[in-house]
Amino acid sequence: MKNYLYVFVIFCSSIIYAQDCNSILIGEIVDFHDNSTLSGATINVTGKNLSTVSKENGKFTFKNLCDGVLELEISHPECTTKFITVTINGDTFSEIRLEHHLEELKEVKVIGDIPKNTNSGQENILSVKDIERNSGNSLGDALKKIAGVSTLNTGGNIVKPVIQGLNGSRILILNNNVRMQDMEWGEEHAPNVDVNANQNISVIKGAAAIEYGGDAIGGVIVLEPLPVVRTDSLFGKTQLNLSSNGRGGNLTSSLTKSYKSGLYIKAQGSYKKLGDLEAPDYILSNTGINETGLSLNIGKRDFEQGWEGYYSYFNSEIGILRASHIGNVDDLINAINSDVPGIINDFTYDITQPHQEVTHHLGKLSYYRRFEGFGKWTTQYDFQQNRRFEYDIRVGDDSDKASLDLKLTTHSILTNLKFDAKEGFDLKVGALGRFQSNFANPDTGVRRLIPDYDKYDFGLFAIGSYELNSDWTLDAGARYDFSRIDSKKFYRTSRWEERGYDVDFADIIIEDLGTQLLVNPIFDYHNFSGTAGFHYEINDKDHLRFNYAYSQRAPNPSELFSDGLHHSAARIELGDLRIKSETSSKLSASLERNTSTWGYSFAPFLNSIQNFILVEPTGVEFTIRGAFPLWSYRQTDAVLLGLDASLYNNWSSKIRSDHKFAWVRGTDTETDTPLINIPAANFTNSITYTNPKWNNFLVSLESQFVFEQTRYPDNIEVFSPEQQENVILDINTPPDAYHLLSLNTEASFTLKNKNDLTVGLSASNLLNTNYRDYLNRQRYFVDDMGRNISMRLIFNY
């Protein structure tokens, strides 16, 4: 090929003379990756009315050019537009390499629901519109739009995403390619991310994307910034949301400056303040929130190399329902039996005890470099620090002191090489190193719930995808993760013996303080994961995907070490040092159809988990304060079987209806009993009317029906000191089914630029229905949130 070109150039120069404005430029356009020629590219000479299209062999020609410098704009439907300068000195030949793969520069719009993290796995993308509508909510609330995603709540503001029945450490959250390390192990620990910071959000159900971690038995949530367009521009977006429930709102704003050179800088900030939330019949006292998020991206994305620096700060102060802070099992029995909470105060913006305050810092540096005809190398360092204070109701001098004060610091280094030179075959190999240190401040005066520990992780992975032909794509991957946790923890001697650790772990005691023992557990985990699947494009409308994922997850510090009374939950939580890694084998399939008139997705899954780690009420323990429910971690074998289905139909160009159904059934196969905290089936239907002629007017009505969870573990029998007898503690019984309506309407207007202002008005729980949700930990005490009318203004500039 090259030889042929030289011949061509020589041939041209032999017939044309220089300096006469009759020079000829001959160019050849080739793919950067595999050196194949690209036809159909448009080439414009900037500032001159000259234009041509590259031929079958990738070549183009301009005649009658003057000597000097020319700027060419080369565009191709499948490539990023590229500007280059060429010095014309007599007859000139220029080889132009175009980025034929879009993923890096992302100048072309990202198309709808096309998965990009996995070919064969179940993956959904949240639209920017959906994120805008949830700008005032949490990440979990926004993700609920996706069939199969539900939430585990502690009130209205602490919202953890649940994917196909699994939550917590089984869900990995990637914030701008940094795996969040924010104490995700706690049920009342919400992800420390601002939903407004990253507007490109996708959910991978299950462990199919093992590049990000082998332990994502539940799934992966990928948060990325919207791609920055590579031109000289300055643009921004500001959104204001006001909501009636909580009597507050949030303001979020971002400003992006980009340059043609690929350099960009983006700053974003959000502030949110809500006072006490309200149930239909009463105020949910002490449920306010203050939240601040800031982020800054600076980087340069070029064709061959690029770098990025990213920093984000997130701080939230969240009130915990006052009435949920209770003394002992009798208080809990009374709360469960009572229709109204024990404490209802007047509305206030003040947040008092109990509450939590969490700060998360995240910094990242990344660099990539492409190698011609070979692939791309990426490396990244990231740093995170998560500081969590939990304040309980305490007496005397300690009343303003935190009961829990944890500082979690994490450093990670990632590197990977992607080989994509061969058309239709991509291979990526990578490695990860991570160090994490947790410090539990003893100044709280409360025994540590989570001890001091150091954790070391090391991972290696390889993933590949292969296009068998235009219809079939295969993907597969394998990963190995080593992790070591080295902790120093104090145990009460009585607890140590009661757990039988004096027999099994006698050798790890390093100090005996009489009533307490200092021990040094060091545990190593070797985990393997693997995935394989296919994507079959039946035709341009119908797709079939099938994936098998094998994944292992090491126990988190909470599962190993929890030991103590959790006041805000009125329960004693006990981890177990004997807990091993859990292993999941998940089969998932999806059949999808997408046409302009209608479409559906039908996605069943079967997840069989060996040594599944769960926490559930197992009894009571007596203290001078009375009896407390004991929640113990244990391991068993479990099977989760489920189905996510969705359907849409465009009845006309203006009317569309959407239907979604999700169901999951979780069983402890060792005891043949239902698993705890499995979301109830839910069915959502909505109808939307849009009319682009009326300022893009949109109105939609949504009905959400949540079934009663009929499968739950048995309640426990406890001795009630108050009643002086054994009573059934109704701690597992799920609440009734409920139905909620919500309404959303929006329109856009033109101030300076076309449609630069969007105004929206929505109402959730439109009928102010009283309901309680099984996966809300405050369901024992109060009804869920009542009607919320919110207004949003979105201004693009």
Added chain:
Amino acid sequence: MKTSTTMKRNKTLKTVLALSLMATVITSCSSDDDTPEVVNEEEIITTMTVTLTSAAGTATLQSQDLDGDGPNKPVITADNLTANTTYTGSIVLLNETETPAEDITEEVAEESDEHQFFFGLTGSLTEVTYADSDGNGNPVGIEFELTTGDAGSGAITITLRHEPKKPNDGTTADAGGETDIAQTFPVIVE
């Protein structure tokens, strides 16, 4: 031209490598072998001692749970009481995980408007009256009087509530608040 780009690339590459190296150094250095400081619970009440005094003599009821929220149950002891007698009662709360033991009764007395003891009686125990009050004239219950009936068995349940509704009708159900102590003493009245 070409050389300068290559040099530039090399420079960037070096920077990245340097950063990665730095990160590795940070990572390997921050491991420390500090021994964490032991935490002795400050607010825990391990022991409630009720002293009942009458002309007939002194009786003691005690609940002691030295491992606090640990797995061991409180140890409850109760002396026998004399029938048809009025006792003067007083309550002492201690945190015996500290040495010397911390007297928690003082804290309760200081915040008496936020605390109240409640007494539940069954069997041969007939009446309790409060013998103290907080700054607002509402009962506290650190000091009280207990009257016994005829010989037989009975039980007294003593509950300390933090932030109860005050005043209240004397029952825990009406008072609300959070339970700091709830212990039942079976007693024999002879």
